[in-house]
Amino acid sequence: GQNIDQPTEMTATEGAIVQINCTYQTSGFNGLFWYQQHAGEAPTFLSYNVLDGLEEKGRFSSFLSRSKGYSYLLLKELQMKDSASYLCAVRDSNYQLIWGAGTKLIIKP
Amino acid sequence: ETGVTQTPRHLVMGMTNKKSLKCEQHLGHNAMYWYKQSAKKPLELMFVYNFKEQTENNSVPSRFSPECPNSSHLFLHLHTLQPEDSALYLCASSQESGQGPDTQYFGPGTRLTVL
Numbered sequence: 194g195q196n197i198d199q200p201t202e203m204t205a206t207e208g209a210i211v212q213i214n215c216t217y218q219t220s221g222f223n224g225l226f227w228y229q230q231h232a233g234e235a236p237t238f239l240s241y242n243v244l245d246g247l248e249e250k251g252r253f254s255s256f257l258s259r260s261k262g263y264s265y266l267l268l269k270e271l272q273m274k275d276s277a278s279y280l281c282a283v284r285d286s287n288y289q290l291i292w293g294a295g296t297k298l299i300i301k302p
Numbered sequence: 303e304t305g306v307t308q309t310p311r312h313l314v315m316g317m318t319n320k321k322s323l324k325c326e327q328h329l330g331h332n333a334m335y336w337y338k339q340s341a342k343k344p345l346e347l348m349f350v351y352n353f354k355e356q357t358e359n360n361s362v363p364s365r366f367s368p369e370c371p372n373s374s375h376l377f378l379h380l381h382t383l384q385p386e387d388s389a390l391y392l393c394a395s396s397q398e399s400g401q402g403p404d405t406q407y408f409g410p411g412t413r414l415t416v417l
Contacts, residue, residue, distance in 0.1 A: 197344065224403060226403070235410045238407065241403040293344055294342055294343055
């Protein structure tokens with residue numbers, strides 16, 4: 194079966210750095226997405242990786258290793274507004290998005 | 303992203319009621335989706351419409367009935383629901399090209415409670 198694994202919850206301190214991991218086993222691979230979802234709001238697109246390596250976008254970076262079935266989202270200079278759930282999703286060979294259950298990130302002052 | 307709107311934002315209904323959820327996208331996309339989001343579970347894809355044609359129905363019970371009158375509007379008709387159908391229902395849209403990210407953009411969701 195197809196599976197996306199990510200930690201259920203993480204806690205970090207304001208101003209620090211946090212890395213949220215995502216591992217996947219899917220039938221084929223056509224890209225990996227990270228979304229941010231604040232409580233009661235829509236998931237919003239953060240990043241897309243299809244080739245190995247690091248994609249940087251301001252305070253957020255996303256890394257992909259296709260051979261390891263592994264990605265991480267790196268958040269730097271954490272702010273209180275970064276408290277949210279972070280969803281990892283992989284597009285498989287049928288072009289379907291397979292979703293992880295999300296990682297709830299709690300930022301403490 | 304505010305290009306996808308959903309109404310109502312909250313809905314409480316009894317098991318014998320009939321109600322409809324509405325989604326509208328203002329992004330000029332050609333594909334629209336209904337997802338169910340339950341606590342601590344992955345997003346569950348329910349239905350996909352591409353150019354107004356339903357291309358996916360992931361074994362969803364018949365008490366959920368989708369309708370896509372045009373490429374900008376999507377409805378989810380609900381009848382005789384069960385308490386376990388209580389969840390956040392999310393609508394999304396994308397421009398499907400079969401290449402590139404074809405990123406999905408989400409609406410804020412309808413929080414449904416079935417009593």
